[in-house]
Amino acid sequence: MCAQTARAEDVMDLIKEEQGEMLSGAEILLRCLINEGVDHIFGYPGGAVLPIYDSLYSSAINHILMRHEQGAIHAADGYARATGKPGVVIVTSGPGATNLVTGIATAQMDSIPLVCITGNVATTAIGTDAFQEADITGITMPITKHNYLVRDAKNLPRIIKEAFHIASTGRPGPVLIDIPKDVSSSKVPFQMEERLSLRGYNPTLKPHPLQVERLVKAVAEAERPVILAGGGVVSGGADRELIRFAEEARIPVTTTLMGLGGFPGNHPLCMGMPGMHGTYAANQALLECDLLIGVGARFDDRVTMGRIDKFATKAKIVHIDIDPAEIGKTLETYIPLVGDVKQVLSVVNEKVKPARSEQWLQQIEAWKEERPLTYDKHPDTLMPQWVIELLYESTSGDAIVTTDVGQHQMWVAQYFSFAEPRSCISSGGLGTMGFGFPAALGAQLAHPERTVISVNGDGGFQMNAQELAVAAINNIPVKVAIINNLCLGMVRQWQEIFYENRYSHIDLSGSPDFVKLAEAYGVRGFRATNEKEAKQVWQEALAHPGPAVVDFIVREEENVYPMVPAGKGLDEMIMGDESE
Amino acid sequence: MKHVLSILVNDEPGVLARVAGLFSRRNFNIDSICVGETETPGVSRMVIVTSEDSQTMEQVKKQLHKLIDVIKVQELSEHAMVARELMLVKVEVSPSARSEVNGILEPFRASVVDVSPNALIVQATGDRDKLDALVELLHPYGIKEISRTGLTAMTRGMVKVPS
Numbered sequence: 001m002c003a004q005t006a007r008a009e010d011v012m013d014l015i016k017e018e019q020g021e022m023l024s025g026a027e028i029l030l031r032c033l034i035n036e037g038v039d040h041i042f043g044y045p046g047g048a049v050l051p052i053y054d055s056l057y058s059s060a061i062n063h064i065l066m067r068h069e070q071g072a073i074h075a076a077d078g079y080a081r082a083t084g085k086p087g088v089v090i091v092t093s094g095p096g097a098t099n100l101v102t103g104i105a106t107a108q109m110d111s112i113p114l115v116c117i118t119g120n121v122a123t124t125a126i127g128t129d130a131f132q133e134a135d136i137t138g139i140t141m142p143i144t145k146h147n148y149l150v151r152d153a154k155n156l157p158r159i160i161k162e163a164f165h166i167a168s169t170g171r172p173g174p175v176l177i178d179i180p181k182d183v184s185s186s187k188v189p190f191q192m193e194e195r196l197s198l199r200g201y202n203p204t205l206k207p208h209p210l211q212v213e214r215l216v217k218a219v220a221e222a223e224r225p226v227i228l229a230g231g232g233v234v235s236g237g238a239d240r241e242l243i244r245f246a247e248e249a250r251i252p253v254t255t256t257l258m259g260l261g262g263f264p265g266n267h268p269l270c271m272g273m274p275g276m277h278g279t280y281a282a283n284q285a286l287l288e289c290d291l292l293i294g295v296g297a298r299f300d301d302r303v304t305m306g307r308i309d310k311f312a313t314k315a316k317i318v319h320i321d322i323d324p325a326e327i328g329k330t331l332e333t334y335i336p337l338v339g340d341v342k343q344v345l346s347v348v349n350e351k352v353k354p355a356r357s358e359q360w361l362q363q364i365e366a367w368k369e370e371r372p373l374t375y376d377k378h379p380d381t382l383m384p385q386w387v388i389e390l391l392y393e394s395t396s397g398d399a400i401v402t403t404d405v406g407q408h409q410m411w412v413a414q415y416f417s418f419a420e421p422r423s424c425i426s427s428g429g430l431g432t433m434g435f436g437f438p439a440a441l442g443a444q445l446a447h448p449e450r451t452v453i454s455v456n457g458d459g460g461f462q463m464n465a466q467e468l469a470v471a472a473i474n475n476i477p478v479k480v481a482i483i484n485n486l487c488l489g490m491v492r493q494w495q496e497i498f499y500e501n502r503y504s505h506i507d508l509s510g511s512p513d514f515v516k517l518a519e520a521y522g523v524r525g526f527r528a529t530n531e532k533e534a535k536q537v538w539q540e541a542l543a544h545p546g547p548a549v550v551d552f553i554v555r556e557e558e559n560v561y562p563m564v565p566a567g568k569g570l571d572e573m574i575m576g577d578e579s580e
Numbered sequence: 581m582k583h584v585l586s587i588l589v590n591d592e593p594g595v596l597a598r599v600a601g602l603f604s605r606r607n608f609n610i611d612s613i614c615v616g617e618t619e620t621p622g623v624s625r626m627v628i629v630t631s632e633d634s635q636t637m638e639q640v641k642k643q644l645h646k647l648i649d650v651i652k653v654q655e656l657s658e659h660a661m662v663a664r665e666l667m668l669v670k671v672e673v674s675p676s677a678r679s680e681v682n683g684i685l686e687p688f689r690a691s692v693v694d695v696s697p698n699a700l701i702v703q704a705t706g707d708r709d710k711l712d713a714l715v716e717l718l719h720p721y722g723i724k725e726i727s728r729t730g731l732t733a734m735t736r737g738m739v740k741v742p743s
Binding site: 137138141142145146149166198199200201323324325328329 | 589590593594597598601602605638639642643645646647648649650651
């Protein structure tokens with residue numbers, strides 16, 4: 001465990017005194033990170049970053065040593081999603097850097113602010129196929145918001161300032177800084193960069209008054225309006241403004257996976273998640289609405305099902321987003337509104353009048369009652385949906401929940417009602433297995449006072465289980481719930497429904513005894529095979545003051561419903577009870 | 581329909597790769613790409629000719645603006661513009677045919693920049709149609725090699741093009 005060796009204020013004073021002194025690139029990097037307000041770094045050392053790790057040895061920054069670079073970047077990502085601050089990860093060259101690729105793409109797809117620092121071989125060796133060399137700037141060009149190769153330590157203060165600005169403003173995203181070893185060891189006069197000068201980067205934050213007028217008018221005339229709220233509401237901190245907008249305009253809200261918690265799940269106007277595994281009410285609303293207001297959502301293909309010809313065909317589309325390139329990318333947009341979601345909704349809220357939606361709201365209630373989310377229970381078997389309900393009830397919904405990817409992820413989205421933003425942490429756009437557990441570690445470090453639950457499948461948990469060591473040694477009290485159906489569940493579901501039960505390679509036999517695995521790492525392990533055991537061990541796990549793993553053995557042949565098959569419209573939902 | 585984009589970029593290593601990579605991963609086509617210095621130090625101009633429909637062109641311009649190194653994007657083909665390309669053509673020409681070939685070159689204001697016993701290198705500048713026409717006329721003689729730079733372009737007059 002790394003102890004703070006200096007108070008932050010002392011360090012900032014020191015930084016001011018040091019202007020003009022000859023410092024190494026590594027020392028400059030550390031000072032700039034502190035200047036940016038970084039207090040946690042996730043990383044894994046190696047040859048190319050030895051100078052940086054030498055500077056870290058006596059630094060005020062809290063460095064968490066992970067056990068795989070992928071674990072490190074997912075942890076930084078979970079930290080960023082939980083706080084809104086950029087997550088920071090430091091890894092070495094070559095394989096260390098390439099191990100970040102999945103994590104960078106994960107952050108890119110979900111617009112998460114990250115600053116990734118990779119070491120590289122010396123500038124004189126670049127391009128020679130040197131030991132542990134990789135062209136990481138070339139490799140990550142398409143999956144970063146921007147990246148840098150630092151050729152002179154004098155440029156480090158400017159580059160770091162730019163990197164943090166780019167990562168965290170406008171539509172956030174991952175930025176990579178590649179630092180060759182000779183640059184981090186070379187000494188240059190240290191000059192902190194005060195000004196920011198990015199000619200090609202100037203996000204629009206304030207909404208256009210004309211478009212706001214048009215939106216207000218369209219709302220007042222609408223009879224069947226719907227708000228589709230996405231990740232932009234969360235990253236823009238616009239949840240209060242959204243609640244006020246929905247309530248004053250009397251418009252029902254559906255939240256995408258990335259938007260869960262951006263609008264309270266148990267609010268009377270909330271219809272749940274839309275799309276492929278969305279609720280009946282949300283999908284019916286999208287099919288019948290006459291005005292669809294996208295707020296910080298990108299109309300991704302898990303919502304539209306890739307069938308633009310069938311999506312919200314009766315509606316005029318309004319799109320509020322900070323990224324102008326998203327507007328009109330997928331759908332023909334009647335009212336485009338570029339701007340920061342919080343600022344846009346604040347302006348709209350001053351002028352908005354209610355829609356003519358009384359009957360529509362009653363219709364929504366009828367749909368909710370007609371087809372609520374349900375599942376059949378089987379005697380003496382743990383149902384995965386019931387386990388999620390247990391997690392919800394035992395914490396009164398007041399937990400930060402991370403998911404991995406697959407059926408359990410969908411059941412969390414359906415059965416765990418999120419009241420606050422930044423409480424549902426899930427890899428939505430890329431759907432990265434192995435994301436959930438390290439992300440939970442990052443989230444818990446960001447919020448030591450909260451209960452953090454990492455919900456996993458048995459497949460995904462094994463992809464980064466080695467990070468149990470980090471939980472143990474740092475006493476990070478994440479509660480891991482493994483929804484264990486002994487197979488790769490979501491793939492199994494698709495093979496059952498679309499490939500006539502030809503279960504090709506989804507059998508995860510040979511997985512470890514997760515209780516023994518946890519205990520091998522020094523983490524408490526529990527198992528439950530029925531409801532009585534589940535309630536008991538889960539309470540024990542929650543009460544335990546350190547990390548805990550609970551292996552819930554659940555029914556294997558259970559499918560996520562509703563389901564909209566790939567290539568079909570939202571009107572072709574399979575509810576799961578068709579045979580009845 | 582062909583569209584001509586003029587893109588002002590920071591003159592940083594890799595900026596050409598960033599722009600080309602963007603076109604590639606978003607599945608936009610590039611007919612030609614031509615890049616060089618401008619009157620401003622540290623700023624390069626990239627002229628890209630693409631053949632996408634107008635709805636896609638909206639996306640092309642918006643996605644280009646997302647690149648940090650891109651300063652300004654103008655669709656020149658929407659306004660009055662001057663567009664020029666340089667071409668070198670190596671043609672099989674025996675000594676007896678040389679003056680005949682010169683007769684073809686004259687109306688195009690093209691010139692001969694290399695002479696060898698059985699070949700000539702012809703240099704021509706102009707817009708795409710003009711150069712395409714010259715190539716067609718030289719075809720019967722036997723074209724050994726063609727090298728074209730791709731279009732560069734700018735707006736006519738002192739018109740300020742909104743980006």
